[in-house]
Amino acid sequence: MASNRFFRRVRAVVVLGFVGGTIAMAMGAAPASAGLGLACPSATSSPFEGWKDYANYAFAPDGGFESGGSGWTLSNGARAVYGNESFYVHGSSDKTSLSLPAGASATSPGMCISLLSSKMRFLVKGDSGSSVKVQILYRGLLSSVLGILDGGTISAGGSWKPSPQIGMLGGVLPLLTSSVSFRFTAVGGAAGIDDVYLDPMKSS
Numbered sequence: 001m002a003s004n005r006f007f008r009r010v011r012a013v014v015v016l017g018f019v020g021g022t023i024a025m026a027m028g029a030a031p032a033s034a035g036l037g038l039a040c041p042s043a044t045s046s047p048f049e050g051w052k053d054y055a056n057y058a059f060a061p062d063g064g065f066e067s068g069g070s071g072w073t074l075s076n077g078a079r080a081v082y083g084n085e086s087f088y089v090h091g092s093s094d095k096t097s098l099s100l101p102a103g104a105s106a107t108s109p110g111m112c113i114s115l116l117s118s119k120m121r122f123l124v125k126g127d128s129g130s131s132v133k134v135q136i137l138y139r140g141l142l143s144s145v146l147g148i149l150d151g152g153t154i155s156a157g158g159s160w161k162p163s164p165q166i167g168m169l170g171g172v173l174p175l176l177t178s179s180v181s182f183r184f185t186a187v188g189g190a191a192g193i194d195d196v197y198l199d200p201m202k203s204s
């Protein structure tokens with residue numbers, strides 16, 4: 001029966017998620033909260049209230065690039081530079097953001113994926129005509145890429161502004177997904193990003 005196979009698969013994913021969460025807790029990470037493998041961070045702030053988005057978000061690992069993009073994979077000239085996003089939604093003493101020359105990309109460390117649909121959001125700016133392409137990389141237990149979702153291409157031209165909310169599931173979650181990474185690529189000109197946030201539980 002196809003439906004029986006489906007339920008066995010779901011059970012396998014839940015068991016693997018539980019094992020991954022247990023390992024994460026044993027290593028001292030934040031407690032898992034319905035994550036499929038990697039522990040979800042606690043959503044602790046609502047940084048986009050100024051734009052009438054009252055959802056609770058968690059900060060991505062070095063999501064403000066104050067540690068130079070620690071844990072991020074930077075390529076084709078992407079680098080942390082002096083100059084924070086102008087709204088200081090994460091911290092008033094923050095000093096750096098991520099510069100993305102045209103064609104450069106930055107991939108975040110792995111983060112949790114929730115059983116519920118969730119979303120992410122960040123600050124963006126760029127040269128006239130530039131955009132930032134967002135991709136969501138679904139990863140398995142050994143960080144292998146299981147699938148890539150197109151998160152959309154966001155117009156970056158002009159001064160700092162918040163991105164739209166970007167959904168992370170797109171309908172189909174590849175089997176055995178244990179974490180997600182986000183890849184940002186500058187298209188059509190230089191761009192910058194800062195303060196990358198994740199809403200792990202789709203709080204609103």
Ligand SMILES: [Ca+2]
Nearest residue numbers: 064084094096
């Ligand atoms: Ca920053």
